[in-house]
Amino acid sequence: MARIWQFASPEGQHDEDLRESVIKMTGEPRAVVVLGAGKGTRMKSALPKVLHKIAGRTMISHALDAASVLKPERTVVVVGPGMDNVAAEVAPFDTAIQHGQSGTADALKAAVPSLKGFDQGTVIVLFGDSPFITAETLANMVAAREAGASAVVLGFEPADPTGYGRLVLDDADNLTAIVEHKECTQDQLRIGLCNSGFMALDAATALPLLNAITNDNAKGEYYLTDIVSLCVEAGHKCSVIKASEDELLGVNSRADLARAEKIWQDKRRLEAMDNGVTLTSPESVFFAYDTQLGTDVIIEPHVVFGPNVTVGNxxxxxxxxxxxxxxxxxxxxxxxxxxxxxxxxxxxGARVGNFVETKKCTLGDGAKANHLSYLGDAEIGARANIGAGTITCNYDGFLKSKTWVGEAAFIGSNTSLVAPVSIGDGAITGAGSVITRDVSPDAIAVERGEQKMRPGAATEYRAAKKALRDAQS
Known part of the structure; x- marks a missing residue:
């Protein structure tokens, strides 16, 4: 069985070796702060931006999952006022409210009370609208921080750096400053290394400098990027770790969301095929974040997987x-x-055919429901055959009840099984029956009106109708 796939890992999920390597690092404590207070105005949605989904999972949950590999002692999610739905999504993690929403430093400061007593170790700052950050990259950031840096910034080299802050390095590749695009000199604009916003900060040396950050800028906001220059001025070392542009994608609009979904799905499709799955039309198949597939699986066009699906070999x-x-x-x-x-x-070996819907239903080994049936709240025995048009009548308007169909039972076409009802092993129900009482094993149950026939009646009927029509014309 293929393992759960997560964008973060080349192997398809958080590798156990990575987990072990993180645990065996210096052992300094770690805390994670996820900034998720953005309203997502460009989304034009009543739903907070970080709750929009990629592969069936909210963006903020993607980020939190990657961070979980670091085994943080504390995890805090910064939300805006009234974002109770975000708090519910990230529970049981703590949430902190950013009331003013005046920049990234202001957001981190909102989390500081939740970090009370966390005076030693690494604080990792993530973004709830950047769902593709990888556990590997976060581990590299922590390693660089624990190696002696006061601040570690995650950088990338985009195809088009326009609009991004530039990371200025010295001859020893130490980070000396982050310069916003609008404030760059011509020489600085030629720097291809850009700021993603992700940081790993030393709780002892960098966090106390938050209070020294001012809002003396065009937007009047408190920028976390200023902490780098403050660390350098205080004589502390700052470093850069690089990652790919796709990994650091931030989602700010519906178009960004669609792009992110495409990136995720394209990678997942390739991984599925690499692991022995045939996709006859890869671009039309959509997976969820936790889809598990066995080997020698064949998936035809336009198949969609929601969350929590496991497929065997x-x-x-x-x-x-x-x-x-x-x-x-x-x-x-x-x-x-x-x-x-x-x-x-x-x-x-079971068969679920065209226009068959199942819900809370167990279909036993070798059982068949080949077409046009609804099977809800049901337990179907091995080798049972469910005829076309069969439905389990599981809801009476107030309660849902269960249907049991025994092994090797044969349910005739257009049978209505009115739950709760049990069909015994090897039993048969006649086509068109409405079964309201239990059927014993190997019995035949038929419930329908008696068929009557009048020879020649059809001819008489047509003649009478024709005469009526002629009289009215």
């Missing part, structure tokens, strides 16, 4: 299927146009 998922919260056993065949909803467990 030798599974075929046919075109236009949607899976969310489902487990699919080895050798199963899904689709086309199948929908597996939360709580669906599909057994080995």
């Amino acid at each position: 030798n599974v075929t998922i046919k075109a236009f299927s949607h899976l969310e919260g489902a487990q699919v056993g080895d050798g199963a065949d899904i689709g086309p146009y199948a929908r597996l909803r939360e709580g669906s467990v599909i057994g080995k």
Whole structure:
């Protein structure tokens, strides 16, 4: 079974070797502060920017997951007033409210009360709208900080550096200043190394300098970038760690969100194929952040995975299927146009065909529901056959009830199983039946009106109708 994939790692997730290497570092304590108070005005959304999702997961949760590898002693998320939904999303981590929202230094200062007593170690500053930061990069930042830097800034070399602050280095590659684009000289504008905003700060030497940052600038805001010059003036060393432009992507608009989704999905598709999955139309398949796929899986065009899906080996998922919260056993065949909803467990070699929907349903090994059925709150035994048009009537307007179908049972087409009801092993229900009572094993249950026939009645009917029409014309 392939492991959960996370954008952060070349191997497809946070590698255990990385976790061990982080734990074996100097052992200094670490704290993480995630800045998430931005309203996301350019998103034009009532939803806070950091709660918009990539691969089915909020951006801020992506960032927090990467930071978790550092085993921080404290994690604080800075939110704006009234952002209770962000606080709920990041629970049980602490939240701090940035009331004034006057710049990044102001945001970090809002978190300082939550860091009370954290006087030694590293404080890592992340952004809740930058979901692709990697655990590896954060570990490198911490290593550089613990090697003696007062501040470590994460830099990158974008294809177009316009608008980004430049990182100015000395001959020993120590960081001496961060200069905003508008304030750069012509020589500084030629610097390709730019500031991402991510920092790792020494709690003992850098954090106390927060109070020395002023808002003496065009926007009247308190910029965390100023802490570098303050550290240098105090005689402290500052360093730079580099990362890729894609990894440091910040999402500020719906267009950025779409770009981020594309970057994530493209990487995930390549990784799936590298791990033995066939994608017949890769660009039309969409994975969730935690999709797990076995080997020799075939996925046809326009398949969408929601969160919490596990797929076994030798599974075929046919075109236009949607899976969310489902487990699919080895050798199963899904689709086309199948929908597996939360709580669906599909057994080995089972078949879920076109226009079949399952919800909180276990389909036993080798069972078949080939077409046009709804199976909700049901347990279907191994080798059972569910005929076309079958539905489990699981909701009476107030309560949901369960349906049991035994092993090797045969449910005739257009059967309505009115829950709670149990169909025994090997039992048969006649097509068109409405089954309201339990059926014993190996029994045949039929519930429908008696068929009556009048020879020649159709001819009489047509003649009568024709005469009526002629009389009205």
